[in-house]
Amino acid sequence: MVDIPEHLLQRSAEARAKALGISVEQAMAEMKGQSDPTIISKEPEVKVIDETPAPAAETPAPAAETPAPAAETPAPAAETVTPVKEEHAAETTEKVAAVKIEEKAPVAKTPPPAKADAPDEVDFAPDVKVTQRLLTVVKAKPIQKPAKEPIDKVNTWPHLMLPEFVALMAMTAFLIFLSAILQAPLLEEANPNVTPNPAKAPWYFLGLQEMLSYWDPQIAGVMIPTVVGLILWMAFPYIDRNPETHPSKRKFAIMFYTFFLAGAGTLTIIGVLFRGPGWNWVYPWIDGIWFDDLLDWIHFE
Amino acid sequence: MSLRDRLKETRAKASDGFRGGKLMSSIFRPGSPFRKGYVDSPRNRSYVVMNNVLYHLHPVKVKRHGVRLSYTLCLGGLSFFLFIVLTITGIWLMFYFRPTELAYVDIQNLQTTIAFGSLVRNMHRWGAHLMVLVVFLHMSRVFYHGAYKAPREFNWVIGVILLLLTLLLSFTGYLLPWDQLAIWAVTVGGNMAGYVPVVGAQVKFGLFAGLEATTATLLRFYVLHVLFFPFIIVIFMAVHFWRVRKDGGISGPL
Structure with a gap:
């Protein structure tokens, strides 16, 4: 017979005690066969x-x-x-x-x-x-012998749906608050004849744009995003055959991803804040922000 | 009996009459908290989820560790929620926007003369940035939990496609205000596509609908942004959610 988890036993003992009007210990003892049933x-x-x-x-x-x-x-x-x-x-x-x-x-x-x-x-x-x-x-x-231990589960309603609802409300409130205090940028009308200096991509591509300044566009603009960014990324579960999920047993994978995060984050932050006219290095607290999306966000004076 | 008690009783009676009436019983299926006689029982807890088309994305029961906020931080759900917010605000914005030479003027009008225009545009824009961020964080969470491992490998692949589609949605939307920020960001991005080996020039031509970003590009990006990519992403999301269920729900515990 499968061992029933302790907390489940406890719960049913409590229910039994409540129904019969006896103490929980008594009910537990009865369920384990240590005393006569009430x-x-x-x-x-x-x-x-x-x-x-x-x-x-x-x-x-x-x-x-x-x-x-x-x-x-x-x-x-x-x-x-x-x-x-x-x-x-x-x-x-x-x-x-x-x-x-x-x-x-x-x-x-x-x-x-x-x-x-x-x-x-x-x-x-x-x-x-x-x-x-x-x-x-x-x-x-x-x-049949049961293949695995029973899984400890809780009802979706209310244990999952309530926190979910709160999260949605919080997100809505945050978004409305953000939108109320920060104006989305709108510069002059598009003019193909006037090139801003620097011309920057959306922030999530600025890591790539930063890499473009180091390497040949064939490598930085095409090879890295498609090969590393897409193919390797999609194939990752098929490459990592280690079945363990606990962090202590998959140190290499954790390290790999953390390095990726740190690298991508650093490149993006450099691209957003530390690149000015001519893609030259600038310090945002000295030379100001050269990223129009952030115009309303940060003011260094 | 005091007046207060009488009022209370009248209200309870009216509420019961309404909630137990034919209308509410026809709208809400058995077990709904909106029907008369709802009590908190295991059976009703199951019915709440099972008998509602929106909630039945969820299973009736979930693993106990999965409902801890610190396990998922709600990131997947919030990604989906932000998509819904963006759909609603996006549809609203479509009423006031023409993807032509008038696009810039339309945005100016939206910000200055239309009630809540500025707020909704801000929500759409910041919401889009937030969605890119949240989807990315969701991916990181899944990675750190090793939740992409068997039997969930393929759902990871779909997830990466969803991230890519999110980026494409955001990128195509970036051009629509038709200001200097938009056109040059898209020019930089489109030029990157031009470096694709062999077919680079063709890809760039197809993306820009010409050799550079013009109003033809604007129309192209608009259609991709409001119709094509949302259509594709919804299909992939459906598969993603379905696979979450089929692969045994939330991963873990660690």
């Missing part, structure tokens, strides 16, 4: 609601095996007898360990009939105390 002394109240029978396909033919209608109503007598829904009875009594007593059968199994006055609202979680009772214990004998 017996519920009071029969849970089962509300009988008039429920139209399931469609014909699901109900067994009345002639064949269906017990008398009386079997459907819960037996009021002994504590040990658990009322079992009629449709489930045949297939469950032998195998099932615990049967949930609920106000209604699960929605999926008995869809509401297509009656005009039928309630179109399905109450998914009735306000009735849901209790589990032990019928019999069947040794788990899986046909």
